[in-house]
Amino acid sequence: MDLRALPIPGLRSIPGLAPRGPRAVLELDLGHGLRTGPPRHPLEALRARHAPSLRAVGDGLRRAAADDDVLGLLVHVGTCPLPLSVADEVGAMIADFSQDKPSIAWTATFGELTSGLNGYRLAVNAREIWVQPSGALGLTGVHLGITLLRGGLEKLGIDPEFGQRHEYKSAADQLAATEVSQANREMVQRMADAIVDDTVARVASRRSLDAADVRAAMARAPLSAADALEAGLVDRVGYRDEVYAHARRTWTPAWEPTYVHRWAQAQQGSASSRLGALHQRHRPTVAVVDVTGPIVLGAGSGSQAGADRIGARLREVGRDDEVKAVVLRVDSPGGSYVASDAIRREVLRLRESGRPVVATMGTAAASGGYFVAMPCDEIVAQPTTLTGSIGVLAGKMVVARLLDRVGIVTEAIDAGPRAGFLAPGRPFTDDEWQVLDAWLDEVYADFTTKAAADRGLDLAVLEPLARGRVWVGVDAHERGLVDHLGGTRLALERACGLAGLDPDDVRLPSPSSLEWLQRLRPAESSESPAARGRRGGGADGSRGGARATGRLRRHRRAPRGAVDAARPHLPRLMP
Template sequence: MSLKDVLGKIVGDKPVVLELDLARGVLVAKPTNPLQAVQLINSPTVAALREHLTAAADDERVLGLIVHATPTGLQLAHLEEIAELVEQFGTKKTTMAWAESFGELVQGLGAYRLAASAQEVWIQPTGMLAIEGVELSITLLKGLLNKVGVEPQFGQRHEYKTAANTYASDVVTGPHREMMQRIGQSVVDGVVEAIARLRNLPVDQVWEAVNSSPVEPERARELGLVDHIGYRDEAYAHALGEWGADPENLLFAHRYTSRAALVRKLRPKQPKVAVVSLRGAIVTGRGVRTPVGGEQAGADVVDEHLRAALRDDDVKAVVFDVDSPGGSAVASDFIRRSVLRLREAGKPVVAHMGAVAASGGYYVAMPSDEIVAQASTLTGSIGVLAGKMVTQRLYDKLGLVRETIHVGSAAGALSSAHEFTDEDWERLDAWLDRIYLDFTTFAAQDRGMDYEDLERIARGRVWTGADAKERGLVDHLGGQRLAVERACALAGLNPDTVKLGHVGDSGLLDLLRPATSSETVAGGAAVADGEQLLAALAARVGLISRGALSVPWGLRIS
């Protein structure tokens, strides 16, 4: 029996229609807790969609793809990447997207952005297109903190580093408002232009729908935003009938297996592109995973994974997958050094930014050979902040007596027991100036820009990926697939024959495998104790900063 016959028995020969059901959820990364592991039973990861949709596009058994494009909790940048995968699949196969409604008293712009990447769009007769743009909210905590007796004291570099404003300002500043307005405008401009291109419509016509939302189905069809009005059964019957398929041919996209994928796995030796992930707030040490504060990116763990790629002779290039709002300055610089070592060894590094790679997240990505971001990725924020919450009045309100004893003239500078003295402010300002100078100097070097040009677009300002590309902070707009292609191009590799290896990404089992030394890729993040859980929760709700290189609290585009 030939290899082809063996593989045919494994994958089967009957026609297949793939499904992507956003109602079941999509995980951005492999599970990091038991609840996500259960969800993975019926939900794909973005990585699985990258692999399977790319392979299925060249499989003669696959007839097409049906997407249930319901609104989801995914951030817009991740929806953009999935939309690109659907669009690329549609260059070789037929595609259809449907939804009961693109939003029902909830935002539907992201879901419709994904649906528009399919060749046909269906909507239920009672549904609507709720694609009214985005609203960004600025929340300042100082008034609440003052009411309970806490006085926030923060320094920042510079006027756009608005994470400091979140705690220490009682008015929305002009630069803060300007930055947020531009982020929102850039995001909606990008989505509208993508929809217009995909639906072959004038941009003004799409803006008409945005500004008049919610749009009823008949009007949406008149504007060219949907093709058919009908229920799920009608949409499926129409698609399957045209494609010559039956309901028995349906298969979730992440359950699909191709002969080509199996052949690649059977090849004994192939050049590898290593994928190293950094997700969550950047901290020194190993970081912790908590149910309240989300995942932390421990610099020690990320460095171990980058060093593993450096040691592996089969690894010819690295894709650095970054999804982080930043955090510790020294931890970010520690990771930056590891990226530079890979480049010095002749292994190209391409950073792939997720929903957010700003402040410390930008710091670790900027030394890469090239940077790939989505149009709505939040990035930049080249700036710094630091400070403390003074709790003396809170203690007084509670009737508590606290006396501090200092040993050393600089002792207690960051203590919450008292306000900064003039000498404390001098120390803090000197530290902020030093970090800001390091950040901007390294950024200018890494991006090949004059310092003055870089500093003008730094100053703590958050940019969307689209605006960042115009200003030279990123190189390409796209998803991880493009990042892999660019890494292969830089390394002189064929992207169709390389093996993608996810370093240290074995999920929950990785946490249980014992490490033999600090050179071992094992052990993962630490388990959070009670104090760490409380600290993570405080960071989550904005009561404490996650580090000197952090982006504004609660900034999310979905």
């Protein structure tokens, strides 16, 4: 007999024997997306107020799987506005929960004349999949495209001049090539094929189907709801009300729906959780450091990974004796070579302090993003993460013909033979091309040498995997560029394993949702926490001083149109 159901006076005061209220069925509504980090500015905080955090969902589902008062999980897939890597991470959370409790993933349709691959890859992790009778299963595969802009730019009077290392560095092709190269075509085709191969294997395993049957269904997609049911790709056809009625019939009628993150917040506010929080203060800490967005010199804006800001954060972590391990969360397409190298140095210094550092990659950790991840003890990537791209490109857009066409007269005033090296008003001279090529060779040699050393590979083995080529996570794993396939939870487990810690018995501080307010506080020194959000100013009180080279200021908004295209492209580690 459950004593909590008896009306005994004073029973509420006995821990663990409070009368049981309605049991819960958790809801996960992906229609508003998920937050993967704290808001970076007030507007983003306002937009994200209805979106739960990825971490809150994961923590809630892990706790709910062991709670007898939670009956099951209902996942509204909706349009699934999540990047593929995030959808896979959420899918893994659902799969873990579904090992212990029933779960249903439902949606009106997996794509309406569009691909529903992201949402369906997530849904197959639930025990049951429902789709509306008028819906469909758009398991149509992966469509990628290659766009070359040079022809259009030349018609405008803009002449791209770029160098790259090497043939797979497709960002340079996008601006400077006149036809799609075989290397670029090969790379993009393999990326699409790898995602399809992983999807087929994932669906076949989760749905207990033969891989050939899944491929045959993909060839017929989009499938109607009835056809998807007949193919064994969904379990039932029904509307939302029928999903909930089915759950009440089969799980028990006495339950109340509640969002996963709201349920988790309520649990954290309970008396037992408050006692647990007091105990947690004495647990070892695992710090999470984010490298999100293009990697730039300086502090960077809210949407950029500023080397100064990230370096200050890594040094702050290194000074905290309670931090026993670090997870470096990277979601970046790359950026400045020098900035990436500065962050790599701070990661190495953190490792020298005896703390293991494990990188976890999101949608992309390519080029500069890979540069900052490669010195970590281990690297975890999603199967669809875009990574590698070990290479470099640099150049400029020459707008001399455009300015002449519209009647704008400019005259360069240089002091020094190479002062106008990256000036957009004229093309490179032969001497300047030699300087640029020498610089690209130097950067490429440095990148590949450090990558080989960090990954414990001979340079002769690493270099053919470089050459600017972008790999998806599953291929990068096969070639030794990453160590494990998974998400943030696996990275935490690996970091704890290397530090000799129990991942369920560590303190994982949550980033403040008001972290952006730190930018308003003056820093006492470069080691102050406030320095992580600081933006520098010029001597005239502006946001930056003039550069002696005469280059356009990158941090100042330029007029729209041709002047934006005239910005010089410094050496970049971009896909």
